[in-house]
Amino acid sequence: MGRIVKVLAVVFGLVFAGATAVNAILVVQSRTALAAAGFAGVTSAPRKPRHLLVILPVSDDTFFSHILDGINASAAIIKAAVQVERYPAASPEEADHWFEIGLRSGVDGIVMYATPGDDVAKRAGIAEAAGVVYVAVGKEAPPGVLPCFIGSAPLFQGFAGGRIITGILAQRARIGLILPEDVVGHLEENSLYKGVAAAVATYRGASIIATVRAQPGIFAGEEAAADLLSAHPEINAIWCATSRDTLGAAQVLVDEGLAQKIVLVGADETPLLQRYLEEGVVAASIVRDSRRIGIEAAEAFADMEDGKPPPGIIEVDFTVITGGSPR
Amino acid sequence: MKAPRSLRGKMVLVALAMLATIGAATLYTGIATAELARSLGLLFSRNQHLEDIKIGLAASSTDLTGYLSTRTPDDLSSFFSNSDSLAESAKVLNRAIREDEGLLLQRELAGLIDRYLESARAAAEAKGSRSVEVYTSRFEDSEKTAALARSIIERVESRNLAASIDAYSGLNSRIKAVIATNAALVVAAVLMAFMIFLSYTWAITGPLSSLAAAARAIEGGDYESEVPHEGATEEIATMANAFERMRRSVRAAFDEQRAKAEIERRLIEEELRLVDMDRKLKDAELLALQAQINPHFLFNTLAAGMQLALSEGADRSADFMDKLAAFIRYALRSPSRLVGIADEIECVELYVWLLRLRFGERFSFSIEVDDGTLGIDVPALILQPLVENSVGHGLRDVETGGIVRISARLEGGEALLEVADNGAGMEEAVAERLIREAMEAETSGGEGGIGLHNVIRRLSLATGGRAKVEMESAVGRGTLVRIRLPAGREDS
Numbered sequence: 001m002g003r004i005v006k007v008l009a010v011v012f013g014l015v016f017a018g019a020t021a022v023n024a025i026l027v028v029q030s031r032t033a034l035a036a037a038g039f040a041g042v043t044s045a046p047r048k049p050r051h052l053l054v055i056l057p058v059s060d061d062t063f064f065s066h067i068l069d070g071i072n073a074s075a076a077i078i079k080a081a082v083q084v085e086r087y088p089a090a091s092p093e094e095a096d097h098w099f100e101i102g103l104r105s106g107v108d109g110i111v112m113y114a115t116p117g118d119d120v121a122k123r124a125g126i127a128e129a130a131g132v133v134y135v136a137v138g139k140e141a142p143p144g145v146l147p148c149f150i151g152s153a154p155l156f157q158g159f160a161g162g163r164i165i166t167g168i169l170a171q172r173a174r175i176g177l178i179l180p181e182d183v184v185g186h187l188e189e190n191s192l193y194k195g196v197a198a199a200v201a202t203y204r205g206a207s208i209i210a211t212v213r214a215q216p217g218i219f220a221g222e223e224a225a226a227d228l229l230s231a232h233p234e235i236n237a238i239w240c241a242t243s244r245d246t247l248g249a250a251q252v253l254v255d256e257g258l259a260q261k262i263v264l265v266g267a268d269e270t271p272l273l274q275r276y277l278e279e280g281v282v283a284a285s286i287v288r289d290s291r292r293i294g295i296e297a298a299e300a301f302a303d304m305e306d307g308k309p310p311p312g313i314i315e316v317d318f319t320v321i322t323g324g325s326p327r
Numbered sequence: 328m329k330a331p332r333s334l335r336g337k338m339v340l341v342a343l344a345m346l347a348t349i350g351a352a353t354l355y356t357g358i359a360t361a362e363l364a365r366s367l368g369l370l371f372s373r374n375q376h377l378e379d380i381k382i383g384l385a386a387s388s389t390d391l392t393g394y395l396s397t398r399t400p401d402d403l404s405s406f407f408s409n410s411d412s413l414a415e416s417a418k419v420l421n422r423a424i425r426e427d428e429g430l431l432l433q434r435e436l437a438g439l440i441d442r443y444l445e446s447a448r449a450a451a452e453a454k455g456s457r458s459v460e461v462y463t464s465r466f467e468d469s470e471k472t473a474a475l476a477r478s479i480i481e482r483v484e485s486r487n488l489a490a491s492i493d494a495y496s497g498l499n500s501r502i503k504a505v506i507a508t509n510a511a512l513v514v515a516a517v518l519m520a521f522m523i524f525l526s527y528t529w530a531i532t533g534p535l536s537s538l539a540a541a542a543r544a545i546e547g548g549d550y551e552s553e554v555p556h557e558g559a560t561e562e563i564a565t566m567a568n569a570f571e572r573m574r575r576s577v578r579a580a581f582d583e584q585r586a587k588a589e590i591e592r593r594l595i596e597e598e599l600r601l602v603d604m605d606r607k608l609k610d611a612e613l614l615a616l617q618a619q620i621n622p623h624f625l626f627n628t629l630a631a632g633m634q635l636a637l638s639e640g641a642d643r644s645a646d647f648m649d650k651l652a653a654f655i656r657y658a659l660r661s662p663s664r665l666v667g668i669a670d671e672i673e674c675v676e677l678y679v680w681l682l683r684l685r686f687g688e689r690f691s692f693s694i695e696v697d698d699g700t701l702g703i704d705v706p707a708l709i710l711q712p713l714v715e716n717s718v719g720h721g722l723r724d725v726e727t728g729g730i731v732r733i734s735a736r737l738e739g740g741e742a743l744l745e746v747a748d749n750g751a752g753m754e755e756a757v758a759e760r761l762i763r764e765a766m767e768a769e770t771s772g773g774e775g776g777i778g779l780h781n782v783i784r785r786l787s788l789a790t791g792g793r794a795k796v797e798m799e800s801a802v803g804r805g806t807l808v809r810i811r812l813p814a815g816r817e818d819s
Contacts, residue, residue, distance in 0.1 A: 005529060009522035012515050016348075019512035020355060023505055027359050030501045031366040033494045045427035051434065081424045083431040101475050105438030 050080035052301055053102040055112040057089040061180075061216035061242045062268045063290045064113070067137055070294020071111060078302035083107070089181075089215070092118075099123065102132060109133035109301040120146050124310075133304045135297045139180075139288075140191045147310035150296045152288040157318055158195020158239075161265045164284045164320065165196075165237040168263050171205030176228040176235040178221060178245045181213045192241055209235050214245055221248020229256065236262055243268035246285065250276045269321060277323040284322045292316040334531060334560040341527040345520040352516035356509045363502065367495075374487055376419045380440070381480050383413030388473050391447050395454050395466055406451060410444055417441070429490075432483050439476040443469050534563045538570060550578040608663070626652055647684060650677050658708060665789065668735050668742070669701040671710050675733055678711050682718060690722055690729040697736040705744070705812060706785040712778060713746035713808050721750030721806050742812040749805040758800040765796075779808070786810065 054071055056064050068084060075082045087094035092115055102110045103126065110127060114120045114136040124147045127134030136146065140154045166173050179192060187193045193211065200206045209232045214224035221244055228235055229252065240246040246266025250273075253259045259281040266273060266285040276282040296314050304310055390406035393399070420437040421430040446469035453462035534555070541554040554571040629652040636645035654677040657670075672694060679692045692714075714731060722729035732747045753761075765780035766787075779796070786794040793813050800806040 005522055005526045009519055009526055012519035012522055016352070016512055016515035016519050019508045019515055020352075023355075023359055023508040023512060026501050026505050026508065027362050030363060030498050030505075033497050034366045034491075045425040045430060048424045048426060051424045051431060053435075081426045081431055083428060083435075097475070097478065100471070101435055101439065101479065104442045104472050104475060105435035105479075106441075107435065107438075 048079050048081040050078065050108045050302070050305060051106075052078075052080040052082050052298070053098065053107045053110045054082055054084045055095050055098045055102070055110065056084065056086055057092075057095070057113055057115075058086045059089055059216055060244055062244075062270060063139070063216075063242065063288060066268075066290035067113075067294040067297070070291040070296075071298045072294075073291070074295045074298035074302075078298055080108075080298070080302070099127075103127060103130040107132060108305055109135065111135045111137060111297045111301060114138040114142065114149065114151075116140065116142070118142065120144075120149060124148065133301050135301050135304070137293050137297050141313045141315070146313055148300050148304065149313045150293050150300060151313070151315055152290065152293065152318060153315040154191035155195045155198075157267075157286045157288065158192040158197075159199045160195070160318070160320055161239045161284075161286055162196035162199025164265050165239065165263050166199055166203045166206050168283065169206065169237055171203045173200060173203060173206035173237050173263075174232075174234045175200060175206070175208045175237045175239060176225075176232060177208060177211040178224045178228070178238065178240045178249060179211060179213050180241055180245075181215045187211050196239055214248075216242040216244045218244050218248040218251070221245030222252050223248070225249035225252040229258070229262075238262060238264050240264070240266045243270050243273055243285075246282060247272055247276070250281045253281055277321065280323055282323075284320055286318055287321055288318045289316045334562045337527060337531055337560055341524055344523050344527075348516050348520040348523065352513050356513065359505060359509065363498070363505065367498070374484070374491075376416065377480060377483060377487070379416040380413065380420075380436070381477065383409055383416050384440070384443070384473055384476055384480075387413050387444075387447060388470065391451060391466065391469065394451060395462065398454065403451060403455075406447070410447060413440065414444055429483070429486065432479060432486070436476060436479045436483065439472050439479060443472040443476055446472060531560065534560070534567065538563065538567055541567075541570065541574075545574055545577075550574055550581065625655060629655075647681075650680055653677055654681060658711070660707065663785070663788075664707050665704040666707045667701060668696070668703050668705055668744070671705060671707070672696050672701075672733075672735065674708070675710050675714055678714060679731075682714075686718075689727060690718065690725075690731060692731045692733070695732070695734040695736075699737045700735040700742045700744075703742045703812060703814065705810075706789045709782050709786060709810065710744060710746060712782055716779065716808075717746055717748035717750065717806070721748035721752070723750070725750055737814060740814050742814050744810040744812065745807060747805060747807040752802050752805045753800045754802055755800065758798045758806070762796065762798050782810075786812075 052071075052075070054068065056068065071082060085098045087098065095112065095115075099110060099112060110132055112123070112134070114123075115138070118136075118138075120136045120138075120142050121144050123136070124134050128147075134148065136149045138149065138151045141149045141151050162175070165175055175196065177193060177196060179187075179190065188197075193208075197208060200208055210228055212224045212228060214220040221240060221242075224245065225238060225248060228238065238249050240249050243266065246264070246268075247270070249264055250259075250266070253262055253264060259279070263283045264281065266276075266282050267288065268290075269285060269287045273282060273285060277285060293316050296316060300311050300314070386409040387406060390402050390409055394402035394406050417437055417440045420440075421433040422437050423430070424434065425431070446465045450462045450465035450469055453465060534557070537555045541552065544552050554567050554574060629648045633645045633648040633652070636642070636648060654674065657674045657677070676694065679694070682690070682692070710733060714733060717731045718729075722731070728749075730749050732745070734743075734745045734747075736743050761779065762783075765778070765783050783796045786796065790813065795811040797809045797811070798806065799809070
C-alpha cells in the first residue's frame with residue numbers, strides 16, 4: 001500500500017509538472033501572438049539593406065501572382081525587404097497613392113504594374129527626382145522611350161495563338177477574342193490583337209469575328225465566351241488573354257457541349273487549365289513567363305540602386321503548351 | 328537535507344509539503360492569469376502610440392494652417408510644440424528595413440512624418456520670411472504628406488485590428504486550454520499533496536501498527552518476536568525500545584522461573600529415588616532378618632555336628648563343618664557392612680577350601696594379595712560371587728585344568744581386585760552387554776543369589792559411584808572381572 005501511494009505521488013507530480021509546462025507554453029504562445037499582433041511587429045525579423053515597394057492590382061490572374069513570386073524569389077538574392085501593396089484594378093488612383101507614399105517615405109525602390117495608358121516615362125522622371133528607383137512591369141510596353149520596363153511580348157503571343165488556331169482550322173477559322181478589360185484605345189493598336197490578326201491574315205478566308213473585353217476572372221470569362229458564341233454562332237475558335245478568362249470560356253464550352261468543336265486557345269498555366277488541356281477542351285495555352293518578369297524587375301531594381309544604368313525595355317519569353325506537353 | 332526523525336518534525340514537514348504544493352499551484356495559476364491579462368493590455372496599449380501620432384499630426388497640421396492663416400505667435404508656438412511632440416511620438420516607429428510588413432509600414436510612416444515635419448517647419452519659416460511661393464508650396468507638400476501619413480496610419484490600424492482580432496481569437500481558444508490545464512494542475516497538485524500526506528502518514532503510523540501488533544503478540548504469550556522499530560520516529564523508537572526491553576525482561580523472568588521449576592522437579596525426583604532406595608534397603612534388611620532365623624539353627628546344628636564328628640574321631644568332617652559354619656557366618660551377616668579386603672580374602676579362602684572339597688583336583692585356585700590392600704574397606708561378599716561365577720559359568724564345562732586366579736593389588740592410586748578364569752569365556756560384546764545390564768538392573772535376578780549386578784550395585788552405593796567394575800573376556804580364553812576401588816578409606 002505504502003509503495004502504491006509513493007508511485008501515485010510521483011505520477012501526480014509528473015502530471016502536475018506536465019500540466020504546468022503545457023500551461024506555461026500556452027501562456028507564452030498567447031503572449032507572443034498578442035505581442036506580434038500589436039503595433040510593435042515582429043522585431044526579430046531579419047534586417048535588409050533595401051526596401052522595395054511592390055504595387056500590383058488585386059487580381060486572380062496568375063500573371064500578377066507569378067510576378068510576385070518572381071520578386072519574392074529574388075528578394076533574398078538582392079537583399080531586399082519586399083513590401084507588397086495591392087489595389088483594386090478598378091481603382092488605379094490607389095496605385096498613384098502608394099506611388100506617392102513610396103516617393104515621400106524614403107523607400108529604396110518601387111516596382112509597379114503599368115496599366116495600359118499609364119504614363120510610365122513621366123512616373124520614371126518623378127521617381128528619379130525623388131531619388132527612388134522605379135521599375136515598371138506590365139504586359140505591353142507603352143510607346144516611347146522608357147528607362148525601365150519589364151513585360152511580356154504580347155505581339156508574339158497573339159501571333160502564336162493565331163497560328164495555333166489557323167494551324168487547326170486554316171481558312172475556316174472564325175475567331176472570337178477575349179481581351180483584358182484594361183486594354184484601352186483602338187483594338188487595332190493592341191499588340192495581342194495585332195499578333196492574332198497577323199497570323200489570321202496568312203489564311204485567306206480566316207478572320208477575327210469579334211473581340212470582347214473582360215475582367216480577368218472565371219465568371220467574367222464565362223460571360224464573355226457565352227456572349228461571343230450567342231452573338232456570333234459562326235465562331236469556331238476563341239482566344240483568351242488571361243488564365244481565368246480561359247477557364248471561364250472552357251467551362252462554357254463544356255456546358256454547351258462544344259468542347260473540342262470550338263478551338264479554345266488560352267493563356268498561362270494553372271492545374272485546372274492543365275486538366276482542360278489534357279481533356280482537349282483547351283487546344284493550347286500561351287504561357288507567359290510572368291515569374292521571370294518579377295525576377296527581372298527585382299534584379300533591375302537592385303542594379304539601378306547600385307548605380308547601374310536603367311536596362312530599358314525587357315520582354316520575357318513565353319511558351320506554348322498543349323495537352324501532350326511535358327510538365 | 329537531513330529528514331527529521333521526530334514525530335512532530337515529520338508532521339510539520341508533511342504540512343509544509345502539502346502547503347508548498349498547493350500554494351505553488353495556486354500561485355502559478357494566479358501568475359498565469361495575470362500574465363494573460365497583462366498581455367491583453369499590452370495588445371491595446373501599444374496601439375496607443377499610433378493614436379498619439381495621429382493626434383499629434385492633426386494638431387500640428389491644424390496649428391500650421393492657423394499660423395499660415397493668421398500668423399499669430401500662439402499658433403506658431405503651438406505648432407512647434409505639437410511638432411516636437413509628434414517627432415517624439417514618431418521615435419517609437421521602426422526605421423530599420425526588416426522583413427516584416429508591419430515594420431515596413433512603420434518605416435514608411437516614419438519617413439512620411441519626417442517629410443511632413445520638414446515641409447511643415449519649412450512652410451512656417453517661409454511664412455515668417457513672407458516668402459509666399461515657398462510657404463504655399465511647402466504647405467501643400469506637408470498637407471499631402473500628412474494625408475498620406477494618415478492613410479498609412481489607417482492602414483496600420485486596420486492591419487493591427489485584423490491581427491488583433493486574430494490574436495484575440497487565438498487567445499480565446501488558448502484561454503480554454505489554459506483553464507483546462509489550470510484545473511488539471513490544481514487537481515494534480517491536490518492529489519499529489521494528498522499522496523504525500525498519505526505516504527508520510529503511512530510512514531508515521533506503520534511503526535505504531537507494528538508496535539501494536541507486537542503488543543498483541545506479547546498479550547497472546549509470544550515473547551520470542553522482537554519489537555520492530557525500523558523507520559520509526561524518535562518517539563516511537565523510544566517506545567519500541569522500551570517495549571523491547573520489557574519483553575526481554577519478562578522473557579528472562581520466565582526462563583528463570585522455568586529453570587527453578589526444573590531444579591525443583593529434579594530435587595523431588597531425587598528425593599523420591601532416595602525414598603525408594605530407603606524402602607528397598609529396609610526391605611532387604613527385613614529379608615536379611617528373616618534369613619537370620621534359620622542361620623542360628625544352622626550354626627547350632629553345625630556346631631553339634633562338629634562336636635559329634637570330633638567325638639567319633641572324624642576330624643576331617645569336623646574341620647569341614649567348622650569351615651562351613653565360619654563361611655556361613657560371614658555370608659549371613661549384613662551384606663551392606665564394610666569389611667577389609669583381608670576379611671574378603673579370608674572368606675574367599677574358606678569358599679575355595681569348600682570348593683576343593685567338592686571338586687577335588689578338577690580346578691586349581693591361586694590367591695595373590697598385595698599387603699597394601701588388606702586394610703582397604705569394601706562391601707562384604709564382593710569377591711566370593713565372582714569366584715562362584717567363574718566356577719559356575721566359566722569353568723562349568725571344563726573337566727580338568729580349570730584355574731581361578733584371585734588377586735588384590737594397588738595400582739595408580741587404586742586398589743584392583745581381580746577374579747580371572749581360563750574357562751569358556753565369551754564374546755566381547757556379550758561381556759559388555761552383561762556389564763551394562765548389571766549396572767542398569769534394578770533388582771537382583773542373577774543366577775546363584777548374589778550375582779554380578781548385586782556386586783556392582785553395592786559397590787556403587789558404598790563408594791558413591793566411584794568404584795568401577797570391568798570385564799574382559801574372549802571366547803575360549805576365559806574371563807577376567809576387575810574391580811577398581813579408590814585406594815583411600817571411604818565412609819559409606
